[in-house]
Amino acid sequence: MGESSVIAVYLLESDDGLILVDCGPETVFEGLKTAIAAEGYDWQDVRHVLLTHIHFDHAGAAWKFAQNGAKVYVHPIGLAHMQNPEKLWNSAKRIYQGAMESLWGEMHPIDPELLVAVDEGDRLTLGGVQVDVHYTPGHAVHHNAYQIGDAVFAGDVAGVKIHGGPPVPPCPPPDIDVDAWKRSIQTLRDLNPTHLYLAHFGAVDAPLAHLDALEATLDDWAMWIKPHFDAGAAPAEVTTDFVAYTQEQLRKAGVSEADLTRYEAGNPSFMSVTGLMRYWKLKEAGRL
């Protein structure tokens, strides 16, 4: 979409080819190939793709690597959708409508023999690289974080933070569960990582302070939405005020106008309003 520093993927060496953590949507596949080549590697040497979760901006291009024989690791709840993405695609289409192809490109089924379900407590050894799997729901019910040594690759459960700005929680429907998310933040704290890597975008300097700030903003945003939910407002009626509220928070924290655009690209406000409204609805119905 012409923005840089919005979607990150991570490339690791192993004795069994390259490992990717997340792979972005299919629309960035050509850019990813170029970026891998610029680091002196060949994308065709990617043998393992660790998906933090199956949202398209993380997992949309996984089938391209699988077509080349790479194994794709994913939480069991997300696995069926990677094997047969039609239902996932159609449900996303209700939100994105005509923008599906321009945002996400194409998505094709992955051969079940190349899909590996990974869940809490699993330990993988990929070409000599030990990967510990931590189930971390809250942002998505199919979300894992991957620990390699003193580094944790946290997908979206550790929030969005662009160019040193403050961390914010991406809250798209349909899985937002603030209580589960806070437990997952505690899971990450307990790992006490030296290095914490986000999908949006990059490495975090001080992981524990980052996680504290993320949790505070998650609570703050959820409580900002609550009275609007109680009043029966539709997400579209609330989004303008939510954008004003959250952008003021970001500006006060010193975020530049260019980075405000990146925050919105990595974490669209309409999605967060809709996701948090749904959270309150399910919570009130006793379904969380």
Ligand SMILES: [Zn+2]
């Ligand atoms: Zn996500």
